[in-house]
Amino acid sequence: MTINPSGWRPASPSDVHGDVPLTTTGNRALMLEEGLLFEVGSRDGTGVDFDFSVERTSDRLGGLVRTSLDLPGLSEPETVRHYTRLSRQNYAIDLGLFPLGSCTMKHNPRLNEKMARLPGFADIHPLAPQESVQGALELIDTLAHWLIELTGMSAVAMSPKAGAHGELCGILSIRAALEARGDARSVVLVPESAHGTNPATAAFAGYKVEDIPATAAGRVDLEALRARLGPDVAAVMITNPNTCGLFEPDMKGISDSVHAAGAFVYCDGANFNAIVGRVRPGDLGIDAMHINLHKTFSTPHGGGGPGSGPVVLSKALMPFAPLPFVVKSDGGYKLVEEETALAEGSDSFGRMVAFHGQMGMFTRALSYILSHGADGLRQVAEDAVLNANYLLRSLEDVLDAPFAHSGPCMHEAIFSDKGFAEGFTTIDVAKGLIDEGFHPMTMYFPLVVHGAMLIEPTETESKATLDQFIVALRSIAERARVGDEALKAAPVFAPRRRLDETLAARKPVLAWKTPAPDGADSGAGAEVGGR
């Protein structure tokens, strides 16, 4: 038989690396370098035309005419190419698995984009007279209804702009409720494994933050929690399923203890995707929970937002919900603002944002909920959990899985860097995954696991994708265990090698500096006036 007649064989990364020929452009075939807008654009470049010409005969500017303004422009073809080239330097869920634990990177259906762009939703003004936007108010009210149903709660505040903003809404509702009963409390308890936004939010709302320890099984230490409850504790913030990917089995018991002590339970709903359609947080005694629409209901993450963080509330907190909110009445839908809040029985803590929340995200989320329906949403949770457990059991022999012995995980699987060769850690595994064509998992979070790797595949990944990922991650884990130095150089095939984050932080360059004509550094912002 003839073996490999062409003589072609795949090169190993280390072979390829030393000898890649340099090109004159710096481009590498489809990988195209792109300069900064400030290098490729010019002050008289523009990509728009106008119907009017401006005759500056008289103005009413009171002499405040701007002279200095240095904003480069590009023609339309140059603009499209600039951003298209940049886009290709991004990894995205449209390209492959994006298993960031706790972030829920799932497929973003394009129907939702189409719906959000219907002029009847996209081209209406937030202060338009209410009789002219009844369909928009109906959409908000309809989404609100399903969020309440899915969570088993009494009400929902729709205006928070993102998860952390929703947390703030929940904690402010709790503080308002406590103040209304004349019960000043000073402490919020937060598990060590919580998202950083939890303690930041509680501190912002004026509370002292105390940690609750975790047990060896990755759950909240109930004894420690119960022992700490007392008249000074305003609330307990719990993430469930928690950031180790585990369900807190005694959630109802926790809630009962917290309520018995006169405090409230805030649930971080970042991981609601694992239980949507199967478990209703309201049945577990939760008083407030934010829902990241961009996670569970698949509105796109957009490279870091916009998010949307509606907060479902229990009966006890309902009166304190922020303004504005939508109510259905005989004559249609009404927006309740400061003017009519009292008459509507609201004891609101106030307004959190100028308008009514992330309408564009509401449309997408409702489109998603209606598409999946009752059967689909339940299947979402099941497949998300199935995929995560499949990864957990397919990797636990090569990666340390600290909680694998305690039973199945929920929607994400957690591993540690235990067992890696000296000098090798989680970041090396992450960067190795980049070369294999995957986005890395969440690294070094939660803090309760050393070198944590938190992997959340989500329900929109096929078995074939997971199998390929397993093969890749197993191979990288082996390399980390034996101390393969080549792994330290990863990524080799990405648009950039490892970046110097220390340099960026020590000498921050946060805006483009136009080089001075003599080549000397003009300093950031030196082009703008006023100093």
Added chain:
Amino acid sequence: MRYLPLSETDRAEMMDVIGVGSIDELFVDVPAEARLDGPVRGLSMHASELSVERQLGAMAAKNMVAGEVPFFLGCGAYRHHVPASVDHIIQRGEFLTAYTPYQPEIAQGTLQVLFEFQTQVARLLGCEVANASMYDGSTACWEAIGMARRITRRTGAILSSGLHPHYVSVAKTMARFTGDVLDTGLPSFEGTDTERLIAGITKETSCVVVQYPDILGRIEDLSPIADAAHAVGALLIAVVTEPVALGLIKAPGEMGADIVVGEGQSIGVGLQFGGPYVGLFATREKYVRQMPGRLCGETIDAEGKRGFVLTLSTREQHIRREKATSNICTNSGLCALAFSVHMTLLGEKGLRTLAGINHARAVEVAGRLGKIAGVTLADGAFFNEFTLQLPVEARPAVHAMVERGVLGGVSLGRLYPGEASLANGLVLAVTETVTDADIDALEAALTECCA
């Protein structure tokens, strides 16, 4: 179920690997009493694209679309034409479906965009540095007040009566919990409250907050307020809700503002019934460590190539936890991209022209409406938005205009309910999207409603 790739065979094989006989075994930690025994109450089963389009399309059809009628609303959200390529670019999957750029080697697209956005925003607002965006203008405004507190270690904030009342409400909500003491006032047709602001500044003042152009559309030199604030070590915060204006009028940073925040919606984002929008946040370089929100910075990679990373993240909640400058986690990345693409298409030349058209049209419309019997146009300078005093209450007039198919401005009665002195005020915004026919329709409708 078109969004779920697993087949029944896949599921069975995977359960074999895991070693469970049913999916329910994976939910053992969920107590039985907490499990839903059936489908969600009242929610129909999964639906086709066509079915969902029909359901949502029916709701959308009930709204009066700004682009289909004479439209003159502003007061914090403005309708401008957004070039087609903006929406094309933000729908590229590599931007739309990426996450926060925590792995910079494979997120240089988002990161370079943020670096360019920060530079564009800083230059537009006349500041040294800007962050990678906030939720919106109102939350950026509140964050600026908090930042001034941290810098000055004082708690007295003086808010101009020209600040958007919803922004004031947001600040009041937050101040209840943080101990900031806000000094606020009601706007008046007689003029701005610059004198009140300057007279109110004391050694307890952390900041003065001024909107520019203000809620009634007026513009005024901010330098005297900046000087008075700086004389006692207080900061000037300027709030810009219509950034197109800065193509024509002086930037707040040029007039001495220490923190300039804004609502970036009017460039690239669209009205969207109030969100998502994009908060702009810029300041002096020396205050950067007190600034909230994400920041992108330039660096080099292991081969010496220029690249970008998120930086100075020790200010942020995921590292500082309860000591963070803010609890903000996400920015408004995709809206920042839309802003940046639109700004790139405009460039200085396009922005100046766009701003010039807005102003010229607004001056024209103001002149025509001011001639309606009983209607008074306030004195003073403005950009593309101005306030009329009607001979009748403005709020019913707005509703009457809706019946005539005209979205004819925002009544001050809506923004300041119960304030008799403002009840006849009507704020109108005029942008390049307004046609001559729109203006005729507005003039006719308003004339009828004032008669």
Added chain:
Amino acid sequence: MLYFSKDHEWVRVEGVVATVGISDHAQAALGDIVFAEVPEAGKVLAKGDEAAVVESVKAASDVYAPVGGTVTEANPALGDDPAIVNRDPEGEGWFFKLTLSDPSELDGLMDEAAYRDWCKTL
């Protein structure tokens, strides 16, 4: 005399003036230092107060006052070149100086040999 706390601060005492910094062990554990925030002269610190902040790229740590006193001087070199803390943590990379309010507070601290031995057990 050189003393160390269990929070990895060191104190070098000359008369009533104490110079405070973070130990070599601490800088190694933090990694590349990118920023240090130091107290202003005149600030009165009690033993155990949060006196300074030291930041690496991904972590921020509080530096506690190992002894009480009034700050007389902060190290001006840290502003421009925080890496000095990595290069010479127990010398040029000092954080601040203070006048001791109660020299007996030094009694609770470790001497150099005891501290280095203790670090080996961590």
